[in-house]
Amino acid sequence: MLYTPGMTLTNRNPLPFIVLLLAGLLFPWQLANADEKIWDLLRQGGQVVAIRHTQTTSGFGDPPEFKLEDCATQRNLNDEGRAQARRMGAAFRDRGIPIAAVISSPWCRCLETARLAFGEAESWSALSNLYGRPQNEAHQSRAMRERISGFSGPGNLVLVSHGVTIRAATGTYLGMGEFVVLTPRGSGRFDVVGTITVDR
16 A cells, blocks of 8 residues: 555554565575575686676766877776775685686776775776677677686686676676676576675
8 A cells, every 4th residue: 555644543454564664674684695606606606797897977878089008098997996906805715715717808997896806807809899880789798698608617706807898708798897607508508506696
Protein backbone atom coordinates (compact mmCIF):
# COMPACT_ATOMS: atom_id res chain seq x y z
CA MET A 1 0.00 0.00 0.00
CA LEU A 2 1.35 3.44 -0.91
CA TYR A 3 1.73 5.77 2.08
CA THR A 4 0.08 9.17 1.75
CA PRO A 5 0.09 12.09 4.22
CA GLY A 6 -2.66 11.84 6.80
CA MET A 7 -2.67 8.05 7.03
CA THR A 8 -2.62 6.57 10.51
CA LEU A 9 -1.51 3.20 11.78
CA THR A 10 -5.12 2.14 12.17
CA ASN A 11 -5.93 2.55 8.47
CA ARG A 12 -2.92 0.90 6.88
CA ASN A 13 -1.57 -2.65 6.86
CA PRO A 14 1.75 -2.70 8.74
CA LEU A 15 2.98 -5.88 7.01
CA PRO A 16 4.68 -4.16 4.01
CA PHE A 17 6.56 -1.88 6.38
CA ILE A 18 7.72 -4.84 8.47
CA VAL A 19 8.91 -6.61 5.31
CA LEU A 20 10.82 -3.51 4.21
CA LEU A 21 12.38 -3.16 7.66
CA LEU A 22 13.54 -6.77 7.68
CA ALA A 23 14.89 -6.44 4.13
CA GLY A 24 16.85 -3.37 5.19
CA LEU A 25 18.37 -5.31 8.07
CA LEU A 26 19.16 -8.46 6.09
CA PHE A 27 20.26 -7.11 2.70
CA PRO A 28 23.62 -5.63 3.78
CA TRP A 29 24.48 -8.93 5.51
CA GLN A 30 23.50 -10.94 2.44
CA LEU A 31 25.52 -8.63 0.19
CA ALA A 32 28.60 -8.91 2.41
CA ASN A 33 28.21 -12.69 2.55
CA ALA A 34 28.00 -12.90 -1.25
CA ASP A 35 31.11 -10.72 -1.56
CA GLU A 36 33.06 -12.97 0.80
CA LYS A 37 32.16 -16.04 -1.27
CA ILE A 38 33.64 -14.29 -4.32
CA TRP A 39 36.79 -13.34 -2.40
CA ASP A 40 37.10 -16.98 -1.26
CA LEU A 41 36.92 -18.10 -4.89
CA LEU A 42 39.62 -15.59 -5.86
CA ARG A 43 41.91 -16.93 -3.12
CA GLN A 44 41.83 -20.29 -4.93
CA GLY A 45 43.00 -18.72 -8.21
CA GLY A 46 42.03 -19.58 -11.76
CA GLN A 47 39.58 -16.67 -12.13
CA VAL A 48 39.55 -13.60 -14.36
CA VAL A 49 38.85 -10.20 -12.79
CA ALA A 50 37.60 -7.53 -15.22
CA ILE A 51 37.87 -4.08 -13.62
CA ARG A 52 36.45 -0.82 -14.87
CA HIS A 53 38.89 2.03 -14.21
CA THR A 54 38.25 4.05 -11.06
CA GLN A 55 36.71 7.53 -10.77
CA THR A 56 37.69 10.12 -13.36
CA THR A 57 37.14 13.78 -14.04
CA SER A 58 33.60 14.39 -15.30
CA GLY A 59 32.53 13.62 -18.83
CA PHE A 60 32.23 10.78 -21.33
CA GLY A 61 34.82 9.44 -23.71
CA ASP A 62 37.74 11.78 -24.30
CA PRO A 63 38.27 15.38 -25.45
CA PRO A 64 38.33 16.06 -29.21
CA GLU A 65 42.13 16.54 -29.18
CA PHE A 66 42.61 13.08 -27.62
CA LYS A 67 45.94 11.35 -28.33
CA LEU A 68 46.58 7.86 -26.99
CA GLU A 69 50.27 8.60 -26.40
CA ASP A 70 49.58 11.83 -24.48
CA CYS A 71 47.82 11.51 -21.11
CA ALA A 72 47.35 15.28 -20.91
CA THR A 73 44.82 15.07 -23.78
CA GLN A 74 42.70 12.34 -22.13
CA ARG A 75 40.06 12.13 -19.41
CA ASN A 76 42.05 10.92 -16.43
CA LEU A 77 41.59 9.77 -12.85
CA ASN A 78 40.76 12.39 -10.25
CA ASP A 79 42.10 12.30 -6.68
CA GLU A 80 39.23 10.10 -5.49
CA GLY A 81 39.88 7.70 -8.37
CA ARG A 82 43.53 7.40 -7.37
CA ALA A 83 42.57 6.77 -3.76
CA GLN A 84 39.95 4.25 -4.91
CA ALA A 85 42.56 2.36 -6.96
CA ARG A 86 44.88 2.19 -3.95
CA ARG A 87 42.03 0.86 -1.79
CA MET A 88 41.30 -1.77 -4.40
CA GLY A 89 44.90 -2.96 -4.42
CA ALA A 90 44.94 -3.04 -0.62
CA ALA A 91 41.75 -5.13 -0.58
CA PHE A 92 43.38 -7.74 -2.85
CA ARG A 93 46.62 -7.78 -0.81
CA ASP A 94 44.88 -7.89 2.58
CA ARG A 95 42.85 -10.91 1.46
CA GLY A 96 45.85 -12.72 0.00
CA ILE A 97 44.47 -12.82 -3.55
CA PRO A 98 47.13 -14.28 -5.91
CA ILE A 99 47.65 -12.32 -9.12
CA ALA A 100 49.06 -14.03 -12.21
CA ALA A 101 49.13 -10.97 -14.49
CA VAL A 102 47.63 -7.50 -14.81
CA ILE A 103 46.67 -6.37 -18.32
CA SER A 104 45.23 -2.96 -19.12
CA SER A 105 43.69 -0.88 -21.84
CA PRO A 106 46.34 1.50 -23.22
CA TRP A 107 44.21 4.48 -22.08
CA CYS A 108 45.94 6.39 -19.28
CA ARG A 109 43.05 6.16 -16.80
CA CYS A 110 43.13 2.36 -17.02
CA LEU A 111 46.91 2.09 -16.82
CA GLU A 112 46.96 4.39 -13.79
CA THR A 113 44.22 2.37 -12.10
CA ALA A 114 46.14 -0.86 -12.74
CA ARG A 115 49.49 0.50 -11.57
CA LEU A 116 48.16 2.18 -8.44
CA ALA A 117 46.28 -0.98 -7.45
CA PHE A 118 48.70 -3.71 -8.50
CA GLY A 119 52.06 -2.15 -9.38
CA GLU A 120 52.85 -3.15 -12.93
CA ALA A 121 50.55 -3.62 -15.91
CA GLU A 122 50.90 -4.79 -19.50
CA SER A 123 49.00 -2.88 -22.19
CA TRP A 124 46.67 -4.78 -24.57
CA SER A 125 44.79 -3.15 -27.42
CA ALA A 126 41.78 -5.51 -27.14
CA LEU A 127 40.90 -3.73 -23.87
CA SER A 128 40.79 -0.32 -25.60
CA ASN A 129 37.84 2.01 -25.15
CA LEU A 130 34.90 1.15 -27.44
CA TYR A 131 33.04 4.38 -26.65
CA GLY A 132 32.46 6.00 -30.04
CA ARG A 133 34.22 3.09 -31.80
CA PRO A 134 31.47 0.51 -32.50
CA GLN A 135 33.36 -0.76 -35.56
CA ASN A 136 35.93 -2.34 -33.21
CA GLU A 137 33.47 -4.15 -30.95
CA ALA A 138 33.31 -7.54 -32.69
CA HIS A 139 37.02 -8.27 -32.89
CA GLN A 140 37.89 -6.77 -29.47
CA SER A 141 35.10 -8.68 -27.72
CA ARG A 142 36.08 -11.91 -29.45
CA ALA A 143 39.72 -11.49 -28.39
CA MET A 144 38.69 -10.76 -24.81
CA ARG A 145 36.34 -13.74 -24.59
CA GLU A 146 39.02 -16.06 -25.95
CA ARG A 147 41.56 -14.83 -23.42
CA ILE A 148 39.10 -14.99 -20.52
CA SER A 149 37.83 -18.46 -21.37
CA GLY A 150 41.32 -19.86 -21.91
CA PHE A 151 42.87 -18.71 -18.63
CA SER A 152 43.76 -21.48 -16.19
CA GLY A 153 46.00 -19.91 -13.53
CA PRO A 154 47.84 -20.25 -11.25
CA GLY A 155 46.65 -17.07 -9.63
CA ASN A 156 44.05 -14.77 -11.16
CA LEU A 157 44.17 -12.74 -14.36
CA VAL A 158 43.29 -9.05 -13.95
CA LEU A 159 41.96 -7.06 -16.92
CA VAL A 160 41.51 -3.29 -16.48
CA SER A 161 39.32 -1.67 -19.10
CA HIS A 162 36.33 0.59 -19.77
CA GLY A 163 32.68 0.10 -18.92
CA VAL A 164 31.49 -0.18 -22.51
CA THR A 165 34.29 -2.59 -23.42
CA ILE A 166 33.68 -4.91 -20.48
CA ARG A 167 29.93 -4.88 -21.13
CA ALA A 168 30.44 -5.78 -24.80
CA ALA A 169 32.57 -8.81 -23.90
CA THR A 170 30.82 -10.05 -20.75
CA GLY A 171 27.32 -8.56 -20.80
CA THR A 172 28.00 -6.96 -17.40
CA TYR A 173 27.66 -3.25 -16.71
CA LEU A 174 30.12 -1.92 -14.13
CA GLY A 175 30.38 1.38 -12.32
CA MET A 176 33.77 3.05 -12.08
CA GLY A 177 35.98 1.11 -9.68
CA GLU A 178 33.73 -1.97 -9.79
CA PHE A 179 34.86 -5.38 -11.00
CA VAL A 180 33.30 -8.60 -12.22
CA VAL A 181 34.73 -12.06 -11.51
CA LEU A 182 34.60 -14.60 -14.36
CA THR A 183 35.24 -18.35 -14.24
CA PRO A 184 36.83 -19.63 -17.49
CA ARG A 185 35.14 -22.60 -19.20
CA GLY A 186 37.15 -22.83 -22.44
CA SER A 187 36.09 -22.40 -26.06
CA GLY A 188 35.08 -18.77 -25.61
CA ARG A 189 32.83 -19.55 -22.63
CA PHE A 190 32.92 -18.37 -19.02
CA ASP A 191 30.63 -17.99 -16.03
CA VAL A 192 29.86 -14.58 -14.55
CA VAL A 193 30.32 -15.15 -10.81
CA GLY A 194 29.40 -11.70 -9.52
CA THR A 195 30.48 -8.11 -9.09
CA ILE A 196 32.21 -6.28 -6.25
CA THR A 197 33.24 -2.75 -5.45
CA VAL A 198 35.79 -2.37 -2.68
CA ASP A 199 33.93 0.72 -1.44
CA ARG A 200 30.76 -1.30 -0.71
